[in-house]
Each structure stands twice: as structure tokens, then as C-alpha cells.
Amino acid sequence: MKVLVPVKRVVDYNVKVRVKADGTGIETAGVKMSMNPFDEIAIEEAVRLKEKGVATEVVAVSLGVAQCAETIRTALAMGADRGILVETDAELQPLAVAKLLKAIADKEQPKLMILGKQAIDDDMSATGPMLAALLGWPQGTFASKITIEGDDITVTREVDGGLETVALSLPAIVTTDLRLNEPRYASLPNIMKARKKPIDTMKPADLGVDPAPRLTVVKVSEPPKRKAGQKVGSVAELVAKLRTEAKVI
Amino acid sequence: MTALVLLEFDAAGIKQPSRSAVAAATKLGDVHVLVAGAGVADAAAAAAKLAGVTKVLTAEAAGLDHLMAEQTAALLVALAPAYSHMLAATTAVGKNIMPRVAAVLDVQPISDIAEVIDADTFVRPIYAGNGLATVKSSDSKKVITVRAASFDPVAAVGGSASIEAAPVPVLPGSSRFISAELSKSERPELTAARVVISGGRGMQNGDNFRLLEPIADKLGAAVGASRAAVDAGFVPNDYQVGQTGKIVAPDLYVAVGISGAIQHLAGMKDSKVIVAINKDEEAPIFQVADYGLVADLFIALPELAAELERT
Numbered sequence: 001m002k003v004l005v006p007v008k009r010v011v012d013y014n015v016k017v018r019v020k021a022d023g024t025g026i027e028t029a030g031v032k033m034s035m036n037p038f039d040e041i042a043i044e045e046a047v048r049l050k051e052k053g054v055a056t057e058v059v060a061v062s063l064g065v066a067q068c069a070e071t072i073r074t075a076l077a078m079g080a081d082r083g084i085l086v087e088t089d090a091e092l093q094p095l096a097v098a099k100l101l102k103a104i105a106d107k108e109q110p111k112l113m114i115l116g117k118q119a120i121d122d123d124m125s126a127t128g129p130m131l132a133a134l135l136g137w138p139q140g141t142f143a144s145k146i147t148i149e150g151d152d153i154t155v156t157r158e159v160d161g162g163l164e165t166v167a168l169s170l171p172a173i174v175t176t177d178l179r180l181n182e183p184r185y186a187s188l189p190n191i192m193k194a195r196k197k198p199i200d201t202m203k204p205a206d207l208g209v210d211p212a213p214r215l216t217v218v219k220v221s222e223p224p225k226r227k228a229g230q231k232v233g234s235v236a237e238l239v240a241k242l243r244t245e246a247k248v249i
Numbered sequence: 250m251t252a253l254v255l256l257e258f259d260a261a262g263i264k265q266p267s268r269s270a271v272a273a274a275t276k277l278g279d280v281h282v283l284v285a286g287a288g289v290a291d292a293a294a295a296a297a298k299l300a301g302v303t304k305v306l307t308a309e310a311a312g313l314d315h316l317m318a319e320q321t322a323a324l325l326v327a328l329a330p331a332y333s334h335m336l337a338a339t340t341a342v343g344k345n346i347m348p349r350v351a352a353v354l355d356v357q358p359i360s361d362i363a364e365v366i367d368a369d370t371f372v373r374p375i376y377a378g379n380g381l382a383t384v385k386s387s388d389s390k391k392v393i394t395v396r397a398a399s400f401d402p403v404a405a406v407g408g409s410a411s412i413e414a415a416p417v418p419v420l421p422g423s424s425r426f427i428s429a430e431l432s433k434s435e436r437p438e439l440t441a442a443r444v445v446i447s448g449g450r451g452m453q454n455g456d457n458f459r460l461l462e463p464i465a466d467k468l469g470a471a472v473g474a475s476r477a478a479v480d481a482g483f484v485p486n487d488y489q490v491g492q493t494g495k496i497v498a499p500d501l502y503v504a505v506g507i508s509g510a511i512q513h514l515a516g517m518k519d520s521k522v523i524v525a526i527n528k529d530e531e532a533p534i535f536q537v538a539d540y541g542l543v544a545d546l547f548i549a550l551p552e553l554a555a556e557l558e559r560t
Binding site: 221 | 290315317318319322326340341342344345347348349350351352353355356357358359360361370374375376377378380381382383384385386387388390409421423424425426427428429430431432438442444468476479480485486487489492493495500501503511512518522523524530535537538539540542543544549552553556557
């Protein structure tokens with residue numbers, strides 16, 4: 001079975017991001033970019049399915065600027081077989097991303113698509129369920145464990161009060177949570193090998209999708225800064241201050 | 250304009266994050282709410298008492314029992330024509346269902362709003378709360394999840410809404426609920442607690458989280474954890490406070506052995522009072538703490554428990 005994994009190029013999670021002085025967005029010039037961490041987990045899970053003989057092919061898809069090819073290369077180095085890049089300089093919001101991915105799924109006919117549960121830049125946490133809706137597929141979001149048997153997939157989900165297990169018929173969408181697996185580091189030989197793996201490039205128009213955003217960013221501002229308070233010398237002093245000064249206990 | 254809010258409930262009533270979502274909806278117009286599942290009569294009665302709610306819709310069908318995304322989204326889509334805004338709290342349930350609803354309606358969802366500016370314009374945190382984006386939607390219908398910590402929940406009593414059964418469409422059968430393994434705890438839920446005490450990697454192992462318990466008992470606190478502590482396997486993921494876990498804003502947040510990574514701060518920096526206990530005085534958590542105690546947590550925690558016990 002074929003597994004499709006969308007991967008997003010985002011500001012590296014270790015970067016301390018700054019709001020642009022003119023309030024139009026986040027400063028991304030000269031900032032280190034990486035694969036969205038939850039997408040690494042998605043690629044890892046797909047590659048493990050291939051290693052177990054459950055998946056026959058793993059295809060990594062990225063949408064965005066030309067440099068997204070680097071994100072695809074990272075996925076290929078981790079073990080994906082080939083890549084698809086939908087190249088555009090336009091801002092892509094989750095609805096447009098879901099439509100583009102649906103168009104690709106219609107062509108590629110995967111049995112399973114694994115996505116990160118959330119991208120750490122826009123924090124929308126929307127694309128997985130939106131894609132599932134457009135395809136008319138069931139979804140297992142925030143997965144911490146998946147088991148595939150025949151035409152069914154069992155997904156254990158991280159929910160607010162603990163865990164929930166659901167059974168879905170394939171084809172289906174899975175979105176990854178942290179504990180699904182620990183992604184591997186690509187070895188040097190695999191990085192070299194990845195350079196030879198094919199990446200197909202296309203444009204949104206080739207897929208018949210209008211990616212125009214529906215949300216206009218009016219402005220981006222800095223959150224109010226919290227000031228550092230005081231250091232206390234002892235537990236007794238801490239408790240006294242919480243009681244008489246902060247009055248919270 | 251009328252807004253519809255999907256409510257979550259349990260035997261104790263309507264959950265607090267849902268009451269915060271109702272609070273956000275009251276800024277948009279008339280508020281109707283939906284309770285779905287099997288045997289929702291008690292929940293409907295509780296929902297009818299919520300301040301600001303004018304109508305309660307009930308939907309009873311076996312497929313709606315656990316608010317599964319496929320079935321609940323189909324129900325919401327069927328109800329959508331009557332509403333200008335559809336909302337739910339930014340919880341595991343809301344995040345699972347609302348984008349699905351939005352996609353079917355050809356709408357870009359507006360996730361995790363922290364402020365309502367007007368019927369089309371909202372403020373939402375991006376980049377783990379390091380930026381606050383004001384966004385204006387051009388969609389005629391809005392599908393929204395609400396950051397519960399940013400809206401004071403409406404009162405659980407005071408309203409007197411009418412209750413009406415909603416027609417239930419044919420629900421998809423491509424998914425089914427198998428089981429739930431919910432953490433059993435006598436403590437308040439993380440997102441509803443007045444006090445939260447969280448442990449980080451400095452706790453060293455899961456057993457040491459017991460050191461937090463007497464303090465949590467004394468303060469009526471929920472126990473949380475940083476992502477580092479969850480990644481290290483000390484505690485389950487539902488303890489996680491942060492960008493990829495739960496967002497909390499209690500009156501008092503006590504961070505123990507937590508360095509203060511951006512991802513963690515994103516989940517707790519709106520707390521009213523923050524206390525940090527860490528042996529590393531350079532830890533970034535001290536930059537946001539109102540009260541910082543530089544100390545070995547294995548000495549400070551028993552002392553704190555004893556000090557709280559004393560009076």
C-alpha cells in the first residue's frame with residue numbers, strides 16, 4: 001500500500017522568533033528553517049510501515065517555495081522513496097493546502113496519509129481533518145499508536161483526559177502526536193542516496209486549485225511581555241509571599 | 250447573527266472550556282448550543298442554564314456518543330445553514346471536529362482565537378504565542394475554535410434557554426469508537442484548575458512526581474508537566490502543558506524543575522502568578538516567574554509540603 005506524507009518547511013523550533021517591526025508578520029529572513037517536528041514523526045512512521053512490509057511506497061509531499069525541496073530531501077534521507085513539490089510563492093492556508101493535497105491524493109491513490117498534528121508556525125492544527133473531510137475519509141488525529149490489519153487501521157489517540165482508541169476503514173488520515181515514535185537521524189549514506197531519488201515538481205494551477213487565502217492578516221503584534229519578578233530566599237518566604245502579597249493561596 | 254457552540258460535557262455538567270467558548274460566542278450575537286450523544290437530557294438541562302444561551306439543540310444517535318469527528322462533523326454541517334458562526338473550545342474534541350466541518354463548508358477555520366474584535370476579525374496566537382496575529386476572514390460563515398484560557402467562562406447558572414431536538418442526518422460509518430482509557434484522578438482538570446503545579450525534566454523520573462502530590466492536595470491543584478518530562482516518559486501526554494499540549498491560565502502556576510523552553514512558556518505564561526523552583530539560577534523560567542526560588546527541588550518540595558501543612 002502507498003503512504004503519502006505531507007511535510008512542511010517551518011522556522012526551526014529552536015529559533016527564538018521575532019515579530020517584524022512593521023507588524024506585518026514574523027521575521028523569517030536569514031532564519032534557520034527545518035521540517036515541522038510533527039511531520040518528522042509522520043515520515044518516521046511511514047518508513048517504519050515500509051520496513052515492516054505493510055507499506056510498499058512512501059511519498060513525501062511539500063507545498064510552498066522552491067526551498068521546500070530541501071524539506072523533501074530530508075524526508076527522502078529518512079527513507080521516503082520519492083517526492084512531490086507543489087511550488088508556489090503564494091501564502092498557503094490550511095484550506096488551500098487541504099485542497100492541493102486532495103488533488104494529489106486523487107492522482108496518487110494512497111491507502112493512508114500521515115500528517116503532523118500541527119505546524120509549529122501558524123499553530124492552526126487543521127490540515128489533517130480538513131483533508132480527511134475533502135476526501136471523505138475517516139481520521140485518527142493525535143495518534144500515539146497505529147496498527148494496520150487488512151483494510152482497517154486502529155488508532156490510539158491522545159485526548160484531553162488520556163487515551164482513546166478508534167477503528168477506521170482505509171483509506172484514512174492519521175495525524176501524529178509526540179509519542180508515536182522517535183524520528184531517526186538520517187545517516188550520511190542515506191543523505192547521499194536521497195540526492196538521487198526523484199522529486200516531481202508542479203504548480204497549484206496544474207492541480208486545478210486556487211490557493212487564495214481566506215484570512216487576511218491585519219497585523220501581527222508582540223504579546224505583552226511578562227516581567228521577571230523577585231527571587232525569594234526560602235520556602236517559608238515563598239509561602240508567606242504567596243499568602244500575604246500575591247494572595248493566591 | 251446567531252452562533253452555534255458545540256458543547257462538551259460529563260456527569261458533572263458542561264465542561265469549563267466549553268463555557269469559555271460560549272463566552273466568546275456571546276460577543277458575536279445570539280448563542281445556541283449543541284449537546285450530542287446518547288442520553289443527553291441531563292446535559293441539555295445543564296446547558297439551558299448557561300448564562301447567555303437562548304436555545305439548546307439536542308442530537309441523540311449512537312454514532313454521536315463519543316463525539317467522533319466523522320459523525321459529529323456531519324451533524325454540524327447539516328445544522329450550519331442557520332448560523333453565521335460555529336464554535337467549539339480548542340480541546341482534543343474541538344480540534345478534531347471543527348476543521349472537518351470547515352472543509353466541507355469550504356471555509357478556512359480560525360483556530361484558537363484569544364480575542365473577538367468583530368464578527369469577521371479575531372486575534373490568535375502564532376509561533377507558540379510569540380506573535381499575536383489579528384486576522385480578518387472573508388468567508389461568509391466562520392468556523393472557530395476558542396482558546397479557553399483567554400475567555401472567562403459564562404456562569405453555569407442564570408440562563409433559561411429553550412430545548413429543542415435537532416434533526417440528525419445520516420451519519421457516516423467509516424469509523425467507530427473502540428475504547429477510552431482516561432486517567433483517573435480526584436484532582437481538577439488541568440484546563441479548569443485554579444492552581445497548577447507542573448514538573449519538568451528536573452524531576453528525574455516518574456516516581457518523583459509523587460513529591461508534587463501532597464502540595465497539589467493542599468492547594469487543590471492539578472498536576473501538569475513540561476514536554477521534556479513527557480518525552481522522557483515520566484508522565485502521560487495528557488499532563489503536558491505547552492504549545493503542543495494544554496494551554497492553562499490558572500491563578501497560580503508552580504513550575505518545578507522546568508527550565509522554561511519557549512514551547513512550555515506558550516502554555517502557561519498567561520497565568521496570574523507564576524512560581525518557579527529550579528536549582529539553575531540561569532534557567533529562563535525565572536524570566537517570567539513572579540516568585541523564583543533557586544533550590545534543589547528534592548529539598549524544596551518536602552519543605553513546601555510541610556510549610557503548607559503547618560498553617
